[in-house]
Every structure is written in structure tokens, then in C-alpha cells.
Amino acid sequence: MRILPLTLAALVLAVPVTAAETPAKVTVALANFSFTPADLHLHAGHPVTIHFVNNGSGGHDFTAADFFAAATMDAANRARVGGTKGRISLGKGESSDVTLVPRAGTYKAHCSHFMHSSLGMTGKVIVD
Numbered sequence: 545m546r547i548l549p550l551t552l553a554a555l556v557l558a559v560p561v562t563a564a565e566t567p568a569k570v571t572v573a574l575a576n577f578s579f580t581p582a583d584l585h586l587h588a589g590h591p592v593t594i595h596f597v598n599n600g601s602g603g604h605d606f607t608a609a610d611f612f613a614a615a616t617m618d619a620a621n622r623a624r625v626g627g628t629k630g631r632i633s634l635g636k637g638e639s640s641d642v643t644l645v646p647r648a649g650t651y652k653a654h655c656s657h658f659m660h661s662s663l664g665m666t667g668k669v670i671v672d
């Protein structure tokens with residue numbers, strides 16, 4: 545059977561020469577009533593996996609609609625941030641990972657729960 549080796553050769557040739565860049569990993573911790581870090585620094589154009597974890601005693605979210613809208617991500621990650629809502633909502637003890645390629649800019653972030661931003665749940669995402 546000669547067709548199999550040819551098929552395998554075609555598959556090997558189809559693999560891109562340069563492997564995709566492995567995403568960096570950063571963690572954003574949500575608590576009562578803060579984000580840590582409050583200012584998240586990311587590198588423009590480089591993929592990153594942001595691990596959001598809620599260490600608070602109740603529900604919190606990380607809302608950064610402009611940041612998520614400007615970033616490039618696949619459909620699964622876009623769904624994870626609620627599409628155009630640009631929000632990661634986490635119950636107590638929950639976590640969620642979002643992988644994206646950020647675009648340069650400075651973006652505001654806050655928790656949308658009632659009064660939480662005035663209690664300190666605000667932050668920035670700085671991409672450069």
C-alpha cells in the first residue's frame with residue numbers, strides 16, 4: 545500500500561514551520577473587595593492565559609468590556625467572557641482561564657456587583 549506514506553508526508557508538510565507562541569500565564573485574584581494585581585500588565589500581541597480566581601466569601605466578577613473587545617481570542621474564550629459583556633463571573637471559590645492576545649492600550653476593570661467597585665474592586669489592564 546503506497547498511498548499511506550504519501551498521505552503521512554502530506555500531513556507532515558502541512559504542519560506550520562513556526563510553532564504557535566506558548567501563552568504566558570498570569571493570575572488575577574478576586575477578593576472582598578479587591579483585584580490582585582490591581583494593575584495587570586500584559587504584552588501587546590503576545591498570547592496570555594489569564595487565570596481568574598475568586599478567593600472572596602461571595603460572588604464577584606472581573607468586568608473589562610473594552611479590554612476583552614479589543615483582544616483577539618477564539619470562540620470558546622469569547623463565550624467565557626460573555627461575548628460583548630466582557631465579564632468573568634465567579635462564585636465563591638471558582639476560577640476560570642481565558643486565553644487571548646491583548647491589544648495595546650489602558651483599559652478599566654471593575655466588579656459589577658452592587659457597591660463593589662466603590663469598595664475597592666477596580667483595576668486597570670495595561671497592555672504595551
Ligand SMILES: [Cu+2]
Pocket residue numbers: 603604605655656657660665
Ligand atoms: Cu465583587
